[in-house]
Structures are given as structure tokens and as C-alpha cells.
Amino acid sequence: MSQRFGGRFSPMPAEADPLPPTPRHPHEGRPKWITLAATPFLLGAFFQGAAGMVSDLAAFGLVASGMWMTREGLVAQATYQARRIARRPAIPRKLFGGVMAGVGLGLGAAEPGVWAEAGLIGAAGLALHQIAFGLDPWRDKRPEGVDDFQQSRADRMIEEAEAHLQAMAEAIAPLGDRRLSARIAMFDASVRQLFDRVRDNPAGLASARRYLGVYLMGARDATARFADLHARRRDAAVRADFEAFLDDLEKDFIARADRLLEGDRQALDIEMSVLRDRLAREGLTGAATRIDPAERPALESREAQTLDELLRAPFPGQRTPRD
Structure with missing residues (x-):
């Protein structure tokens, strides 16, 4: 993934969100x-x-x-x-x-x-x-309970989407415009947030399929057409329209990723509510299990008794001579 350049004379605005750093292995050098x-x-x-x-x-x-x-x-x-x-x-x-x-x-x-x-x-x-x-990783990292078929489908869809992003970067690269290249890199980073959500929750692939397929394919074609037109004629209006198009599409991808994250939160809330209902039916509610230490009854201390005292003690229901 491309890394953002910065500095005093950087053409990117200072308020732009920074790109996430590329993961590096400590022994890579x-x-x-x-x-x-x-x-x-x-x-x-x-x-x-x-x-x-x-x-x-x-x-x-x-x-x-x-x-x-x-x-x-x-x-x-x-x-x-x-x-x-x-x-x-x-x-x-x-x-x-x-x-x-x-x-x-x-x-x-x-x-x-x-x-x-x-x-x-x-x-x-x-x-x-x-x-x-060291050794190479030999096992897949997958959450428990995820269907292998769904995970493989999500991986294939993400690979195709990554190919579309790579095609967009390759279409802009011949222009030699660092600002456009950085804008495509920022769009790439935003789209990969949706990739991570789909990897974490392959069941959400159905709602993200259009974004990973149709929308990214349209963005790839639009980028190729813009690059061809911009190479022949530097039109500021066309460039502004293309950047506005990327802004709108980027917001849509971020919103879809947030919805998938909200879906995970709703699933967690459902699991917790189901567990609370089961505890309530069994009489183990949270209110019953949480007792204020000040309200707990004090332990009654009993003095040690000898065997003779225990034998002289009256049985339950037995009357003493005083009675």
C-alpha cells in the first residue's frame, strides 16, 4: 500500500486523515x-x-x-x-x-x-x-463458528476487489500527479476498512457484495476514463468532479463498514439479552447476585461448647423446667 507523504510543501491538505501505516516485520532488513x-x-x-x-x-x-x-x-x-x-x-x-x-x-x-x-x-x-x-505461518486465523465456505467466498470477493483498487492506482500513476496518487491511496485505505469488516464477519458479504463488486468496478472504469482524458487535456473542472466522486464514494464505503460494525454490536446485545433472560428464569438475576456489603447479615459467633453442655441443651420443642 502507498504511504502518505507530508511536509511543508505537501499538496495534500493538513486536515486530511492520515493513512494507516503499512505493517512491517522487525527483521525485514x-x-x-x-x-x-x-x-x-x-x-x-x-x-x-x-x-x-x-x-x-x-x-x-x-x-x-x-x-x-x-x-x-x-x-x-x-x-x-x-x-x-x-x-x-x-x-x-x-x-x-x-x-x-x-x-x-x-x-x-x-x-x-x-x-x-x-x-x-x-x-x-x-x-x-x-x-x-523463524517459520512461515502454517494455519489460517479464523474465528470459531465461521463457516469455511462463507470465509472462502469472502476471501475470493476481497481478492477481486483488491484487483480493482490496484487497477485504479495503475491508471493514475502514469499521470505523475502526486496529489491524485495520494487521493487514490486514501480511497484505498478507506475501502480496506470494509474489507476488514467482511473478513471479521463473512455473513455480511451479502450486504457488501455490491460495494466490493459493482461499485468498485465502476470506480475502476471511471478512474481509467478520467486518467485518459486528463492526460490529453488538463481540465480543472473534470478533476474537481472526479475528486468529488471519490469523496462521495468513500463516504458510502465508510458508512457500509460502520453498518457492518453496528450489526456486530447488535448481535452482541442480543447474546447478552438472551443470557440475562436465562439467568432471570433460573432466579440468578444480576440484581439478586449483586448485594451491597453493608446489607449483608453479620455472622453470628457461637461460643465453643463442651459435650456435657450439648447433652444438657434442650431438644427443639422440649420444655425446660423454667417453663
């Missing part, structure tokens, strides 16, 4: 240092024979590719951890990156007659890679 550490393979390849040059170049390429794959896995993991409901990455990028880096280290250390030692070096590189970067 580590792979580049490992790639730099493998540069001796690249530099020393040109001072060897043909076989050594090819092996060292291949070793550097595998390590660099593995680190690129690892970085992509860290980005995917950060996005996975930032969402309350998410699907696990389809490709275990960190695992593949570790394997490629281990093979690259083993190939760079390989020499005739020492293949076993080279294999051990590659295995050690793979183990250190897993310790440094």
Missing part, C-alpha cells in the same frame, strides 16, 4: 545484510577458472535469491500478523528462501573431494536461517 555478506562469491568468481567462476556465481545468485524470497516471506508474515482473520501464505517463502541460501552456501564451499563438508555447511546455513527468521 536482515536479508540485505546476508546478501552483502555473500558478495565475496561474486567478487572472487572472476579470478578463478571456468568451473570455479560458474559455481561462485551460482552460489551468489542462490543466496541473493533466497534472501529476496525470505524478505517476501517476512512481508507476508507481517501482513498475516496484523490481521485478526487471515489466511496463511500460499507459498512458504521463508522456507524456500532458507533452502536456496543453504544450497548456495554449500555450492560456494564445494570443492573436489569435500562434498560431505559442503553439505554440512549448507545444512548449517539452513538451520541458522530458520533460527534467525
